Amino acid sequence: MKEYAKQEIDGARDYFRSQGFEEVEANLGDFKFSYFVMPQEMEPNLNNFVYRCTGKPEDGYVFGISDNVQEEFRQYAVAHEFIEFMQIGLDQKDRCRKALEREIELVPEDIKSDYLSMRKDFFRDLIDYCSAKPEQYTQTDLDEFRGSLSKLEEIVK
Numbered sequence: 001m002k003e004y005a006k007q008e009i010d011g012a013r014d015y016f017r018s019q020g021f022e023e024v025e026a027n028l029g030d031f032k033f034s035y036f037v038m039p040q041e042m043e044p045n046l047n048n049f050v051y052r053c054t055g056k057p058e059d060g061y062v063f064g065i066s067d068n069v070q071e072e073f074r075q076y077a078v079a080h081e082f083i084e085f086m087q088i089g090l091d092q093k094d095r096c097r098k099a100l101e102r103e104i105e106l107v108p109e110d111i112k113s114d115y116l117s118m119r120k121d122f123f124r125d126l127i128d129y130c131s132a133k134p135e136q137y138t139q140t141d142l143d144e145f146r147g148s149l150s151k152l153e154e155i156v157k
Contacts, residue, residue, distance in 0.1 A: 033061075047066070
């Protein structure tokens, strides 16, 4: 997966703000982060997409999520990205599955079943989407996504 330069990260943030996208502050346990709510039309080929623009941790980040995602689910899906890329790191094996495990711990029980179903569908779609873009996603990336899908398929019967 691409590692972004500070200039690209800052540029994405400035662009999303200039477009008037809602910027949401999230506070989940020990995690504090922000994200933008983005129109699904920005990525029509991946339903319920999550956007990530990260590089070196000291360069900051920009996360976003589709406005198609139920509002009560959004912060948990973005928390996954925050954990995976700002805490675990882009170069770590099994980063996606490890982030998923921590993400699931954050989701309240009363919405967990529906949330996990949504995430299972997302990862299935993500694998198809990224498989069609070999210039952007490596086999390692796909293996990371498959690890998370496998975990979700174990949980969601």
